[in-house]
Amino acid sequence: MGRPSNTAERRAQIIGALVRVMARQGYDGASVADVAKAAKLSPGLVHYHFQNKHEILLAALEELSARHLAALDARLSEHPEPRAQLHALIDFHLGLGADADPEALACWILLSGEALRDGKVRARFERSLSQVTDRLAAIIRAGVASGAFACNAPPAAASALLATLQGYFVLAATARPLIPKGSAAAMTKRMAHGLLGGEP
Amino acid sequence: MGRPSNTAERRAQIIGALVRVMARQGYDGASVADVAKAAKLSPGLVHYHFQNKHEILLAALEELSARHLAALDARLSEHPEPRAQLHALIDFHLGLGADADPEALACWILLSGEALRDGKVRARFERSLSQVTDRLAAIIRAGVASGAFACNAPPAAASALLATLQGYFVLAATARPLIPKGSAAAMTKRMAHGLLGGEP
Amino acid sequence: MGRPSNTAERRAQIIGALVRVMARQGYDGASVADVAKAAKLSPGLVHYHFQNKHEILLAALEELSARHLAALDARLSEHPEPRAQLHALIDFHLGLGADADPEALACWILLSGEALRDGKVRARFERSLSQVTDRLAAIIRAGVASGAFACNAPPAAASALLATLQGYFVLAATARPLIPKGSAAAMTKRMAHGLLGGEP
């Protein structure tokens, strides 16, 4: 029956290599040869597992997005209360964890750039963001229902918080000195309080 | 004797062309030939006025940044009160004006990506951001002095507000549907209120 | 599995093509495209087998030098006596053989020019010349030992003979009419006689 397929493994290898190389060199700067070398594969093999370079980018976006969402949901599931969940979500994004994967962070910024001119990237990028606003909106609605929050426009509030998170990502990756050490999560919580009322 | 220098004019032409082309195709995707064509110049002339493509990018960053700051300062000077200034700053960034120059917005996002891997771009990008946090911090301090605001960490608060603005830029450029129409400025003001106290 | 490497073959092809094209057009005048065409290869392939054009030049120098030295040594090994060896060395360089490979001769002249401004070429060029002076000095020393020659400065004498050979190369390639037909080897032997004494 031939050898067992290792396609999934190879694809993961390649995706990981793209993320690594791209974080340092950008998407255009990450040549297929570079990616292949980083994945310890031959250049030809990359095109055996992916139709073209762009497909790798989309797969990487998919991967980053899925991993991020899974980790987020795992975090949220530890907290039953809306407020605690909100704080957990903020901490998840702006706590020490943000530094844990600088390559993913860099790729995220770069993906926002690619989203500007590529419909598929944009769609997938937007979907990934919307998954976070969905979580945020759900938390807010639950908080409103429980009286913990006051908010008559959960989507707008969720969107605002997402903007703050995304903005902090950009600052962290490109202008870190502008963020006073350790202030990001705390400030965001205060801003959330301004948005959602209740006790801070 | 000799032809009068028109370098300044040509450089402006080229910078404008880069911004236009880059907004559609990204920085790497904007070939010098494309830029030259958009500027209605010959390819060789681009390198007569700029040492290399990268210099055009830096000049464009400089230009965008300077123009933005000048316009911001003009806006701020119309308002004497800290709270009014804060709102003006927010409106300036998130009001209708944001849509006024979608190419500049796209370039801004792309520049954040370039900043990731290029020291010069990063330094200039960071400086541009810091000029805005400087304005924000000054407004906040003035507000604290006048009793309008309560804040014991103006730089952190300024940084948080900047993050929100930058994040909204990213969302606006890449995932517009996630921002409920017209909510950005209002939400940001509420968040600022959470951060700075006083009356909304 | 995979295609068998033919790098050595391709490199030889490319080196040969460079020598041929360079002899007619000079080094700068030999575009990579020209070389590729002369080698009947695609332009891209040249850079697959050589990092850059300069590497081809160095490889060509290496090749010319190695081939020349091997042929010289083969010639010398046919003669046991110092004087016969000396004459064989002179004949090898200035006999009919010199005309046998006009392209190599032209390249040699051109390489001396490149050596002027390129350290690597210069080092390799010098080493190639020193291999000939080494042979010459060894022959002279052997002749002195056997009483065939009288010379108290073999390196200087070797260097002088090398100069004459090199000079004849230049004249042969650029001002052939100045060399009376067939006089080069004979004159050089006479000069060697003046240098080394003994019977002509």
Add this chain to the structure above:
Amino acid sequence: MGRPSNTAERRAQIIGALVRVMARQGYDGASVADVAKAAKLSPGLVHYHFQNKHEILLAALEELSARHLAALDARLSEHPEPRAQLHALIDFHLGLGADADPEALACWILLSGEALRDGKVRARFERSLSQVTDRLAAIIRAGVASGAFACNAPPAAASALLATLQGYFVLAATARPLIPKGSAAAMTKRMAHGLLGGEP
């Protein structure tokens, strides 16, 4: 009647600049802009005084050659005896003077390369060389007439001596360590003795 022409002066400036730049960068590597800068002139002006880059090269060859021959003749005129003249000629080329103008030396080597593929350069280069062999042959003939030399083929001998001089130039410029300090002139005189007989 308008300003006095400074064409001659400008041409000399440009020729000198080419020699200087070419010595460091080669002929192809010496861009017209480089030459203009070295001559402290504008690029356009170079093409006012020379039809094209190649004309500058020819003019430089002419200049180098003329200067060299004039200096040589001045030297020779100091000595009435053939043997003294021969030694003066050798010393002139291989004495300390050779180091006096390394740029001219480098250009001379480079010109031999250009002569390979350019008919005009070759013709002028050959003529310059023939002027030296003419002097040499004349000296030899005079020596033969006076009984100082014995030689039945003055042109061949002259050619051989020229080859040695030219070869020493190449070695001096590209492989100086191969020439034992101060040996060049002495060795050449001994070789001349082998060629021309008489007392050394």
Add this chain to the structure above:
DNA sequence: CATGAATGAGGGTTCATTCAT
């Protein structure tokens, strides 16, 4: 599945030359 040689279009950049001023 895997290799790595091969392709050829296109990239940024240089440059001899021209020309309006």
Add this chain to the structure above:
DNA sequence: CATGAATGAACCCTCATTCAT
């Protein structure tokens, strides 16, 4: 005479992609 902006072809090199093995 002089300037320096302008041109456009050509250069070296990179690279996504294909394909014989």
